[in-house]
Amino acid sequence: MRVFKWLVALPFAVFILFNAYVYGSIITYRAVAPNQTAFMRMRIQSFSEQGKDIALDYRWVPYHQISVNLKKALIASEDARFAAHSGFDWDGIRHAFERNQRSGKIRGGGSTISQQLAKNLFLNESRSYWRKAEEAAITAMMEATTDKDRIFELYLNSIEWGYGIFGAEAASQHFYKKPVVKLTKQQAAQLAARVPRPLYYVEHPRDKSLRARTNIILKRMGSATLPDTGE
Template sequence: MKAFGRWCMLMVCALLCLQVFFALRIASMNVIAPESTSFERSQIWQVLTRHGHLPWRQEWVDRAQISAQLQRAVLASEDSAFTQHHGIWWDSLEKAWAKNEKAKAQAERRAQRQGDAKPVEAKIVGGSTITQQLAKNLFLSGERTLLRKGQEMVLTLGLEAFLSKRRILEIYLNSVEWGEGVFGAQAAALHYFRKPAANLSAWESARLAVMLPRPRYFETRPQSPYLAGRAEVIVARMNDVALP
C-alpha cells in the first residue's frame, strides 16, 4: 500500500509540474509567438509521408496586418460570443452534447434496421470556442478522451487568464490550418487569393472562415455550393460581431 501511495503521489506531482510548465509556456506567449503547434508538428509527418517533401506555407503577421474583415468572418463563423465568454461557452457545449447524443441514437437505430452488427459511426459536433481550439492545437493530440478534454479545459482557462482576447485571436489566426500544409491567415490569403491577409475583401474572408472546420476537404472542392452559400451567410453576419 505504501508503494502504491508513493506512486500516486509521484503521479500527482508530475501532473502539477506539467500544469506549471503549460502555465509558463502560455505566459511567455505574451511576448514570444509560438514557432509551431502540436497539431502542426503532427501534420508535418503526414505531409512528408504523402508527398515525399514538405510543401509548407506559414508566415506570422501581426494582428494589424490581418484584415478586420477576416477577423470578423472567423468570429462570425467559429465563435460569435468570443468577446463575451471566458474561454468555455457552456451553452454551446450543452447543445453540442445533445446533438451528438441524438446523432448517436439515430445511427444505432439505422444500424438495427439494416441488421448491422456494428453501429454506423455518427458525426461528432464539437461546440468548441476559439480559445478551446487554440488550446487543443497548441498542446494536445487529436484523440477524443475525457482526460484530454479535461486538460483542454484547464489549458483554455490558462490562455484566458494569461493572454488578452486580442492576443488569443492573433495566435489563432496565425496558426490555424487552412489546407494541406497551409497554416495561418497570411499563408491562406496568398495560397487562395494571391494577396496578403491585410487586403482580403469581406467575401474572400467569409470563404476562408467557412473552410475552417474542414480546410483540406474544401481545398479540393473550391466550387462547393455549400462553401459559396455559407460564405454569403457569414458576410451578412460579420457586422454584428464585436472584435476584441
C-alpha cells in the same frame, strides 16, 4: 506496494509537469510568437508518415496587419460571443454534450475560439472527455493571463487552411496571392468558411456547402464584435 504507489503517482506527476509547461508557454506567448504549434507538428508528421512531402508554410503577422474583414468573418463563423465570454460558450457546450450523448461518441462541437487555440497550441486531435478536460484547463489559464486581442492574434496566426498552410498570411498568399491585410469581405468569408474542414475543401473546392457557408458568414459579418480594438 512501492511500485504500485509509483504507478498511481506517475500520471499525476505527468499532469502537473505538462500543465506547468503549458502555463509557462502561455506566459511566453503573450509577447513571443510560437515557433510552431503542437497541431502543426502533428500534421506535418502525419503527412510524412503517409509519404506526402508537405512543407510547413507558417508566416506570423501582427494583429494590426490582419484584415478586419477576416477578423469579423472568423468571429461570425466560429464564435459570435468571443469578445464577451470568458473562454467558454456554456450553451454550445451543453448542446454538444447532448449530441455526444445521443450518438454515443464524442464528436466535438461547442468549442470557442479560445478552446480551439488551446487545442492547436498544445494538444492533438484525439477525442475523449479527458482531452476535453485538459483543453478546458488550458483555456482557463489562457483567459486568466492573456488579453482577448492577443488570444485572437494567436488564433489567426495558427489556423490550418490547407496542406501545410497555417495562419492568415500563408492562407491569403496561397489562395489569393495577396497580403492578408488586403482581403476583401468576400475573400475573408471564403477563408473563414474553410476553417472547419480545411483539407476537405482543398480536395473539394466546388463543394456547394463551401459557397453556402460563405454566404451565411457574409450576412453575419456586419454584426460581428471584435475584442478590445474598437474595430
